[in-house]
Amino acid sequence: MSISNEKVKLDEVLKFLFSTSKKVLVNLLNGIFQENYSSDQVKLSVSNNEFVMDTFDTLRGDVFFDILNSESDKISYHLEFQTRNDSTMVIRMFEYGLRKAKEQSRNNDDFRTIFFPKQKVIFFEENRNIMDIIKLKIVLPSGESFLYSVPVMKYWEYSDKKLLEDKMYPLLPLQLFNLRRELEQYKRKNDIKKINELSIKAKEIAEKIANESKELFEKNEIIGEDFHKMLLAIQNLIEYLNRNYFNDEKIEEEVIRVTKTLFDPEVEKRKAIEIAKNLLDILDNETIALKTGLELEEVIKLRNAMQTKVSKYML
Template sequence: MYITITDGNDVYEYALEFQTIFDKEIAVRVFRYSFERAVKLADYSNAKESIKLKMPEPYIILIEEIEGVKDTIKLEMEFGKGVIFNYDIKVLKYWTYDLKKLYNENMYLLYPLQIFKLRKKMNEVSYSKKPEEIKKFEMFRLYDEMNIVIENLNSYFMNMYGKYRDFDLEVESMVKSFYDPRIEEKGIEKAKFDVAQNMLIDGESEEKIKKYTGVSDKDIAEIKKLIEARGKH
């Protein structure tokens, strides 16, 4: 994948390689793609004397966690007479990024990749030996995170293309910012209270509920009142 960014008279081009796993040929592959791109855009205006090739800046974006990978992978190339050229490829360790960090570093276009991270977490929760109520709570939280990714991605495109006038006020409010921590907090709190309520109904101890959900004594008292009120209707 290639991205071209224009800043006034300056043009920057990046070659991006996305990987969920690491393989030993990835650096060679990135170099080959970048070289092919440079050849395609080569400057032949002075071909009898020299040909100019401009290589895009290379990045490998590793989506899932891989141990032992450095921040830069070096491709060492040896030309005739022992001339050595090092081609450095930067590695972006995507698993270290959340929505807030992507937002702060202006990496809006990488929002959708959060879905891959969430998929892996969901699989881990699904196959874990945790109590079912805890699994349910964690799944709720991950589902909310997935919705946040989608909402913030919508926000990016809405802000970029100025389409707010085509949406009603409710949708406009939902996608009003790239990253709104209040949306995240609200979703997590709701999931937490839902699980605490279900655990109370199932007869779990208050200490266990506080341990697994993080709710306070005051929260539990409020949830009990809510359960009692519903039972009277």
């Protein structure tokens, strides 16, 4: 299995996960960059990640975001995702940062100013040689020099509990990718027993992350579309691990069955709740329960919550 194939699969999954709702992405940036943005007070947009070189080749970064709020100018953020250690990574980060900075340059009477984005590299596969900060010393012809540095996030140090605490929800499904290094080692040794043990562990992780995603959905931390994308990411990662290591069709079928069982009823229930909200002013509780399929107690609870909300607003 080549590194390029790993990168392709990771890119496919992250494409799902980094196209989640605004609230989820703002929380994610807060967690990764230790910011404190409120999703209802800022504007967030995905910005250009392709830069045409002088050779007409295209330089592509992974993800760029722009944040705009009432208290500051636009702030750009840049994330790169890396599976393995790479000594040239810091040079590429400088190139990406410089290209993005040139897009946001400003003229002054005496000079031109460019604005580098805030950057971070997320390394997914454990390696003791990966430092907390990657650095590049830039020496000018005059002999003057300056140090360019980019902080690193070591994904393998984050448990699902820590990701939940820091509200980095889109990164939850990547807990499955933590198994890849061990699986590669046992594959080289042809240790079928260990691979089978890790296949069971993978299924357990998939089900755990799926259930945690469901809880986030129930608590309104993520919306239905986010929930769906996280489950799709889980399915894709299980498929990737299975096709490369497990070769067991049952594991894919079981994970798909679990995720489908979680998603379909929850989405239907959320739709029923939205319908019930629109009927509160025109129908009694029993009729609403009959028409939506909700339990009578749920309708009563919903009505009480809506009345409390209105009362607080009137006050």
